[in-house]
Amino acid sequence: MSVDNDRGELRFKHDLEPQEMLRVIFDYAAKIANERRLDNLLMLMADMGREMVVSDRCTVWLLDRQKDEIYSTVAHGVPPLRLPSMAGLVGHAIQSGQPIFIENAYTNLEFQEVLQSGAIAVDKQTGYRTKALMVIPFRNNQGEIMGAYQAVNKLTRDEVFSGRDLEHLTLAAAYAGKSLESALLTAEIEETQKEIIFTMGAIGESRSKETGNHVKRVAEYSYILALGLGMSTDQAELLKIVSPMHDIGKVAIPDDVLKKPGKLTEEEFAIMQTHTTIGYQLLKNSNRSLLQAAAIVAHQHHEKWNGRGYPSGLRGEDIHIFSRITAIADVFDALGSERVYKKAWELDRILDLLREERGQHFDPQLVDVFMQQLPAILAIREHYADIMPEETAS
Template sequence: MYESHEIQEVKVKQDLDPQEMLRVIFDYAAKIANERRLDNLLMLMADMGREMIVSDRCTVWLLDRHKKELYSTVAHGVPPLRLPSTAGLVGHAVMTGEPIFIDDAYTNVPFRDVLQSGAIATDRKTGYRTKSLMVIPFRNNEGEIMGAYQAINKLTETGQFSQKDLDHLTLAASYAGKSLESALLTSEIEETQKEIIFTMGEIGESRSKETGNHVKRVAEYSYILALGLGMSKEEAELLKIASPMHDIGKVAIPDDVLKKPGKLTDEEFDIMKSHTMIGYNLLKNSKRRILQTAAIVAYEHHEKWNGRGYPRGLQGEEIHIYGRITAIADVFDALGSERVYKPAWDLERILNLFKEERGQHFDPNVVDAFMEQLTAIFKVRDEYSDLALEEAKADK
């Protein structure tokens, strides 16, 4: 058997006395009440549960009834996971509505098969030693099971979870219940917003005979570049969500201009350039952060570092970083794709152009980040290629 270095190094602890329990409850209750981000809330719930019952690890699982899955976005020592809703100890607890207590995972008989393929199999890979476990389902305000707490390894001298631990973990779930329901609703709304924004972006591109994968690729490239430039994951994700709207203004461009196979006249090009202003005006009055970001991207992704872009001729850092990032993501994908007015460029020609346009069309720092992230960018290009899209459609 494998012994956990982590467990061996942890001193035996005492269960919390009533005063300590109140402190934990009050500390976390305030944090949980003000938290709306699902990932952060689940981590707070896991931390609260772990402290209240003095366990080594605590995981919060949520039930996705639509997909018939259990999922955990964050947990102590466990990566994000999705499992069938009937899988493992958590699935059993959620399906039956009954808590599970296990004193020793390696000697337990009733759940031997589940433990052998679950906790014990994981222990063999990681060196962790799972001993005691407790799983309790928790419910929403309507009494429906919405997920489960899973606690591993009681750190007190007995090393076993008790009825009192179950009561305390149930209390933790009840404290977090309303905030959790609110966060789930917020998350669902955000996912809906993302879907709408992406669909609107596809509409803008489809009018000029671009594929839906164009907006996917530009979004992923923008995310990679944002991280490469040192942005937080949250801000990079914001740009990724908003960037598909960069050409939304094309919905108002006449077909004879938008789909013209040859070179545009000066007058036609002026009409084409207006898509930046149209997109901006469509989005600028929203109070939603995502759409405010999309407005910036729509407005400034054709500006150039040297001030010779449009619609306002902004120069250098006058151009918002979102516009500078989306500019190179959009150009890379446009040049590498066949369009009505040109064949696709080969990769070497595109990279040479970026080197030439460093400090001219493009922000030098964004070009450098692009070159540093080529492996990740190529992976996205291949994964979301137009050929892959056509093959996926054919499979359906």
């Protein structure tokens, strides 16, 4: 229901006609099939359930078996929550495997104790009035319960869910189980890829005795710079994932070059430069978009805006934007960190260098964005500061 602005009266909704129900199902099925992000998928499912049963709120709950919890990451009108797996009506439905159907939360006797500690207690805090409730467990392809749909408050005139609503939400729950199983598997694969990529990047850095949090800081700096440049969140996230791989080619550089405390000779520097092509060769043949992006960053992060970088002497926008961003993030962090061959630079000296190299080493627009985002970058540097050996000794 909604409020009529002219008269201040409540305006109720009506149950969907068959053709309206089909439109909702087909519309959301198409959106869900094309959605890869788990949070977005869960919100689409919540929206679909809400429209199908004409409810005020709908939440998709998931069961975390490892932590023995139920959780929602997105919901209508409530923040993300994590609760013990047996908590509330959702926990009861998941444990029993049976749907719960309540016409009035304040007069229901069967679940009064659960309601008093759950929905009714929340009502007292928020001023929201819970009346009708439905909770429908859903299962994966193996028949295991993996979560539940919860609908709150019917928006039609009688304000009570019907047996037909139960059927419709059960249909949505069955579809949710199949779709979520696939999405969760994809998310798990992607998280594994991210972890492997980050670990490989850290291995490349550790061989040259780089600071322990260098790859973390470069990743976070790159993310902030990408957003500051106007890139999408998805693209910024992709860069954040792959930027730790920029020096992976160092795994093949000999120790006497990689760990030399003094200045490199021309021959030694030529050997060091090969880490860009080595990293590229390691990654380039993958069909995964993550590793393809990582290959580009590994190959081009030492190119310069003026064309005097290596290994290919690329110039300006011929250098991939991911590599241009990683370059300035890497240099900023490297100069501000202790290395085997140098002391850390003071912040003002680093910023002066970035300004001097604007349009020379670095993309001029990126230098401007870097200066704009400096407070956030410094906050990251402080958060992921390295603990020096003398600090740990104390």
